[in-house]
Amino acid sequence: xxNAAMEFRLGGSGGQGLILAGIILADAAIMEGKNAVQTQSxxxxxxxxxxxxxxxxxxxxxxxxxxxxxxxxxxxxDEAYRKYGQVVDPNGLVITDTSMHLPxxxxxxxxxxxxxxxxxxxREKIGRGLTANMVALGCLNALTKSVSDAxxxxxxxxxxxxxxxxxxxKAYRAGLxxxxxxxxxx
Amino acid sequence: MxxxxxxxxxxxxxxxxxGAIAAGCRFYAGYPITPSTEIAELMAASLPCVGGRFIQMxxxxxxxxxxxxxxxxxxxxxxxxxxxxxxLKQENIGYAALTEVPCVIVNxxxxxxxxxxxxxxxxxxxxxxxxxxxxxxxIIVLSPSSVSETxxxxxxxxxxxxKYRNPVILLMDEVVxxxxxxxxxxxxxxxxxxxxxxTNKREDYLPYDAAPDGVSPMANFGDGYRxxxxxxxxxxxxxxxxxxxxVDFLIRRLHNKxxxxxxxxxxxxxxxxxxxxxxVLAFGSVARSAHNAVRRxxxxxxxAGLFRPITIWPFPEAAVTALAQKAKHIIVPEMNLGQLRxxxxxxxxxxxxxxxxxxxxxxxxxxxxxxxxxxEV
Numbered sequence: 001x002x003n004a005a006m007e008f009r010l011g012g013s014g015g016q017g018l019i020l021a022g023i024i025l026a027d028a029a030i031m032e033g034k035n036a037v038q039t040q041s042x043x044x045x046x047x048x049x050x051x052x053x054x055x056x057x058x059x060x061x062x063x064x065x066x067x068x069x070x071x072x073x074x075x076x077x078d079e080a081y082r083k084y085g086q087v088v089d090p091n092g093l094v095i096t097d098t099s100m101h102l103p104x105x106x107x108x109x110x111x112x113x114x115x116x117x118x119x120x121x122x123r124e125k126i127g128r129g130l131t132a133n134m135v136a137l138g139c140l141n142a143l144t145k146s147v148s149d150a151x152x153x154x155x156x157x158x159x160x161x162x163x164x165x166x167x168x169x170k171a172y173r174a175g176l177x178x179x180x181x182x183x184x185x186x
Numbered sequence: 187m188x189x190x191x192x193x194x195x196x197x198x199x200x201x202x203x204x205g206a207i208a209a210g211c212r213f214y215a216g217y218p219i220t221p222s223t224e225i226a227e228l229m230a231a232s233l234p235c236v237g238g239r240f241i242q243m244x245x246x247x248x249x250x251x252x253x254x255x256x257x258x259x260x261x262x263x264x265x266x267x268x269x270x271x272x273x274l275k276q277e278n279i280g281y282a283a284l285t286e287v288p289c290v291i292v293n294x295x296x297x298x299x300x301x302x303x304x305x306x307x308x309x310x311x312x313x314x315x316x317x318x319x320x321x322x323x324x325i326i327v328l329s330p331s332s333v334s335e336t337x338x339x340x341x342x343x344x345x346x347x348x349k350y351r352n353p354v355i356l357l358m359d360e361v362v363x364x365x366x367x368x369x370x371x372x373x374x375x376x377x378x379x380x381x382x383x384x385t386n387k388r389e390d391y392l393p394y395d396a397a398p399d400g401v402s403p404m405a406n407f408g409d410g411y412r413x414x415x416x417x418x419x420x421x422x423x424x425x426x427x428x429x430x431x432x433v434d435f436l437i438r439r440l441h442n443k444x445x446x447x448x449x450x451x452x453x454x455x456x457x458x459x460x461x462x463x464x465x466v467l468a469f470g471s472v473a474r475s476a477h478n479a480v481r482r483x484x485x486x487x488x489x490a491g492l493f494r495p496i497t498i499w500p501f502p503e504a505a506v507t508a509l510a511q512k513a514k515h516i517i518v519p520e521m522n523l524g525q526l527r528x529x530x531x532x533x534x535x536x537x538x539x540x541x542x543x544x545x546x547x548x549x550x551x552x553x554x555x556x557x558x559x560x561x562e563v
Binding site: 026027030031033034035036037038039040063064065066068 | 365471
């Protein structure tokens with residue numbers, strides 16, 4: 001996936017922290033000297049409802065700041081998938097949570113689909129459902145290698161609330177490991 | 187892990203705050219409203235660290251009044267708002283224009299009218315930013331398209347406000363306000379302009395004594411100079427007057443001080459316009475979509491160009507007239523029903539065709555929509 005620009009769309013329900021995940025991804029790209037733009041959209045609710053974060057990473061300047069054809073689509077809820085999951089680049093990939101029920105895209109589009117237990121890793125392995133966004137980032141980076149682990153881990157440490165870096169890094173690494181295992185299994 | 191951090195990921199609203207503080211802003215009064223709320227939050231956190239003051243007022247009317255009062259004491263002052271809040275500021279914006287009190291008003295535009303579509307992007311306040319307050323009055327309105335430009339234009343807003351003793355409106359939109367992107371900190375170094383202070387003896391000071399297109403020095407309230415500030419039409423002393431020659435002199439001077447300095451006030455950017463048959467004229471976040479569309483039109487061999495007014499008011503009339511003499515068609519995409527197009531038609535309508543692309547659904551106009559129109563005309 002060596003495109004001129006990489007487009008990411010991260011969808012979930014409000015409160016899952018995917019906007020922060022998008023910010024961290026963009027931050028890591030900038031640390032590596034790339035350009036990045038992050039935008040978001042969400043409903044009026046602070047919790048629940050569908051929310052999405054978008055990130056574009058590019059070696060060159062980025063004019064239009066919104067994602068039109070995501071190379072990477074990550075969805076953690078059925079509602080977000082229904083709302084934001086309709087378009088994906090045919091050469092891209094889709095990451096979803098194993099708990100989702102909707103008919104997923106790859107039967108039709110042949111876009112590779114990775115179903116990962118993001119929410120349950122956060123809840124059971126890390127012990128904090130709130131860390132699902134970091135688990136998701138780990139999965140995403142294992143599958144796309146968009147930025148280096150070192151940059152991403154530094155961005156996590158700088159952006160998460162004070163005192164929670166270790167917990168969030170642990171969640172990130174758990175997501176990374178889960179996706180790497182899935183890749184080996186395939 | 188010591189990485190050179192001359193570049194940072196920054197949000198538009200955050201860049202606005204950083205630019206304001208770097209320009210010398212030390213007082214903020216406001217009433218938070220999405221999508222401008224981050225400006226109030228970050229001002230509340232930042233101003234006390236640089237010896238400034240933040241106050242959350244009871245509403246937008248009071249916030250506007252508070253920044254005028256603070257500025258009269260010599261403190262650079264700002265407020266930020268959005269949508270309905272901008273409507274409430276209007277009366278006191280007129281007061282600041284007539285009394286010549288430097289101040290900066292940030293309006294992160296959201297969809298309207300009224301509460302509208304909270305809090306989707308729009309550009310529906312183009313005309314309100316020009317004519318929202320009653321009576322003939324001068325105003326300067328700047329509109330950024332990126333996060334780093336938000337920093338620079340906020341800084342520039344303070345400089346212009348101080349130089350011309352006039353309110354300056356920074357007309358942002360939700361896309362630019364909430365978007366985060368790379369900002370190269372070393373590109374942001376700018377020089378601060380401060381208002382001119384009186385040098386004559388206190389008893390000789392006249393607060394509104396200036397040439398027909400000039401700006402008079404401004405004493406701080408509390409420094410012992412005699413100042414009278416009123417929303418009534420006033421003479422050189424600041425006292426109310428209804429004498430025809432004094433009234434005429436003041437209102438014309440207020441306009442002349444801006445209109446005779448357009449080279450200093452007007453900013454715009456041109457991209458590929460030199461041989462362009464089709465010009466896309468766009469501002470704010472929509473200019474980014476337009477840039478994308480023009481770039482792709484050129485790849486298809488179509489002679490398109492982009493004109494991006496950065497100063498919206500006064501409108502860069504001479505530059506647009508020059509383009510209209512060469513171009514066949516000007517397309518004006520905007521997230522409203524054609525407010526800036528009215529101005530383009532006034533300036534260019536007799537020289538070339540002018541058409542609009544207008545979206546009011548609370549979404550940024552997509553490049554494809556603009557590209558399609560370029561290919562059609």
